[in-house]
Amino acid sequence: MPTLGHTSKLGATTMKALSAQTLDITLRSLPSVGCENDYWGPHCSNRCQCQNGAKCNPITGACVCTDGYQGWRCEEPCEHGYYGKLCQLPCQCLNGATCNHETGECICAPGYSGAFCGERCPSGSHGPQCEQRCPCQNGGTCHHITGDCSCRTGWTGSVCAQPCPLGKYGSNCSKDCSCRNGGVCDHITGQCQCAAGFSGRRCQDDCPVGTFGPQCNQRCECQNGAKCHHINGACLCETGFKGPNCQERFCPPGLYGLICDKYCPCNSTNTVSCHPLSGECSCSAGWTGLYCNETCPPGYFGEGCMLPCSCTNGADCHTVTGACICAPGFMAGFGKEDVGIHRPAVISSLGKDQNRGGWQGVDCSILCSSGTWGLGCNQTCLCGNGAACDPMDGICTCSPGWRGEHCHESCPDGTYGLECRERCDCTHADGCDPVSGYCRCYPGWTGQYCVL
Helix, strand or coil, X not given: CCCCCCHHHHCHXXXXXXXXXXXXXXXXXXXXXXXXXXXXXXXXXXXXXXXXXXXXXCCCCCEECCCCEECCCCCEECCCCEECHHHCEECCCCCCCEECCCCCCEECCCCEECCCCCEECCCCEXXXXXXXXXXXXXXXXXXXXXXXXXXXXXXXXXXXXXXXXXXXXXXXXXXXXXXXXXXXXXXXXXXXXXXXXXXXXXCCEXXXXXXXXXXXXXXXXXXXXXXXXXXXXXXXXXXXXXXXXXXXXXXXXXEECCCCCEECCCCHHHEEEECCCCCCEEECECEECCCCCEECCCCEECECCCEECCCCCCCEECCCCCCEECCCCEECCCCCCCCCCCCCCEECCCCCCCCECCECCCCCCEECCCCEECHHHCEECCCCCCCEECCCCCCEECCCCEXXXXXXXXXXXXXXXXXXXXXXXXXXXXXXXXXXXXXXXXXXXXXXXXXX
16 A cells, blocks of 8 residues: 655645645545654654644644634634634624634623623623623713713713702703792702792792791781781781780770870770771671671671671571571581580581581581471471471472372362372272372273273
């Protein structure tokens, strides 16, 4: 069997024509000539020049590259984008990643992850291999590559740790606040938070009359027409009054004027006081007029008769308490506290709980319950046989088939219906039903009128 001696016996032209792949197959099929590693040639005297773990042909010295390398001496890694045996496999990596020239494993660029580097870093991480934690605070998000923070509305700073500076709000703190009178705006929404004593969308208004302080939620306690300061609640007294709440008159009771030398002209019994400067009368509940000597006109009650009554169905209103005095046929009920005039048909209209014994309503809006009538609904109906009585006068309204003052009398023969006004129309019958008018036929007769 012939053996290969050296390269010249194979033919130089033939060797050059062999591709690397053909050469590899050929070399693998050749019998071993017994050279030690890293040597080749007829006398195994030539040292192999192959690099990166490649083996050389023991006869020719040609290099057989390992995966990921190329070149005569296997000194070059695969070109960018290729890997593996003979550098013929294309890389599958994305987003600027490189692949291992031997295995094809993707080496992701900063900010990406996954087998083929097709995914961005998970939320909260960034950088090479997504190993760096995002430093952003207050809901800020970081760039998956650089880690730079994008702040939520109302926040600023390299890690979104600071709210917008005073006077700014919104996305990137780019909007100007429009609050007035010392109000500050919410760094996120821009909504104004007003200083004590001010209100309105832009804090442009003083507190409404009668209120003061933070959020205008405190009630003024000033009396006698005094106004209170919208910020601190201090009372600004009208002329003629003094005290922290303007509750004191300069003049003694019964006197008025600049030097308190005039007598009040008011009816002393019906008057609360007179103005210390002008002498104008302040009337007690139930009284009105220049000198408090006139009772309230119908429909009004209270101090100076300024409050409108809320009674209905013709009820009168008590001039002092506003209690409703119900007309006959209507009722109201006392509540947990008896107020107004203590009579069953009288109830205060001042808005307290008004339920006792099943009665309800405070303004005489409820008719007397079935079976009662009259003032205070304290009269008992005497109507019989299902008749209804008028809640105001007790007059009975008889059911069909009945008559009489108290509906105790049946309709006379030959009549029926309401007030017995209908006439029976029967032929061979013993009269008709007093309620329905249906004929009571004699034996042997039938039909609506007993003619069959």
